[in-house]
């Protein structure tokens with residue numbers, strides 16, 4: 120996507136392939152800053168601190184983290200230690216493990232001298248594949264928006280989204296936002312309700328920044344506004360991303376997604392979830408029982424980040440000092456509340472049968 124007229128991906132290798140550049144998402148929307156990853160530890164910390172975030176981008180960053188590790192030490196022990204270091208960064212998004220496993224498969228059985236080059240090739244491929252996958256998700260999801268537009272000719276289609284599943288959560292395009300970008304580019308009248316997405320405000324800070332940059336009409340709302348909007352017919356459909364989808368179609372996504380799905384069900388609003396197949400955990404059926412939910416530091420709940428009087432980024436305490444806070448980063452929406460899944464292979468019901476019909480090789 121473009122920023123100030125320049126096309127960016129969210130991550131890219133630098134000219135000599137020795138280092139990797141990322142857009143530092145902890146600075147957005149206030150500053151557009153590029154950070155350089157030079158070591159395995161840089162990559163791991165970028166994921167932990169959420170300089171990079173969003174399930175597919177976490178995976179892509181881990182893939183480059185393996186490259187950076189191999190540049191330091193291409194031994195078996197170092198490779199396995201790098202994989203473990205990266206796996207430990209964030210627990211919920213399965214794309215992380217998927218990408219690390221892809222990298223290990225690409226390099227493990229090669230002589231040491233060939234590993235780094237093979238890793239770079241696979242990491243680049245993972246990024247290119249992510250872009251193409253998301254483009255396809257966009258095309259399939261666009262059909263849903265076209266249908267919604269056809270059902271109310273001449274009127275705006277209102278879409279609610281939660282968190283950020285846009286181009287900076289992936290390598291490019293995004294998952295939930297890809298169909299929205301395509302609908303807007305195709306001239307369909309779309310407007311997006313952007314959940315602010317406490318506690319880190321990925322909606323208010325990142326999704327709104329993305330949509331604004333692309334010229335897509337949108338409005339930021341407090342997380343708790345969704346039910347009210349739906350009761351008053353102001354939402355035609357919901358589209359969110361997911362960090363891990365089970366073989367039965369349960370979806371883990373940013374905390375608060377489940378409540379939106381409940382409200383959507385109660386109000387007859389279609390609730391769709393967009394995902395690349397690398398987000399499917401075929402080993403788990405029951406997401407509530409089986410998906411590990413990340414718990415992050417309390418400070419993310421008790422403090423908010425914003426701009427200070429001199430334009431500096433500051434963190435401000437908003438909670439009663441000393442009160443404990445809990446910070447569950449994700450929740451699980453059971454498949455029964457999900458109208459359908461949008462994948463790179465097409466649309467399907469959120470169910471084991473639906474997913475297996477699209478991915479018969481997982482049988």
Ligand SMILES: CSC[C@@H](O)[C@@H](O)C(=O)COP(=O)(O)O
Pocket residue numbers: 172173174175212281282283284285288289293294295321359360361362372373448
């Ligand atoms: C395309 S990304 C889907 C999800 O990764 C996204 O909705 C989300 O919940 C991101 O959470 P985050 O904690 O910001 O990494």
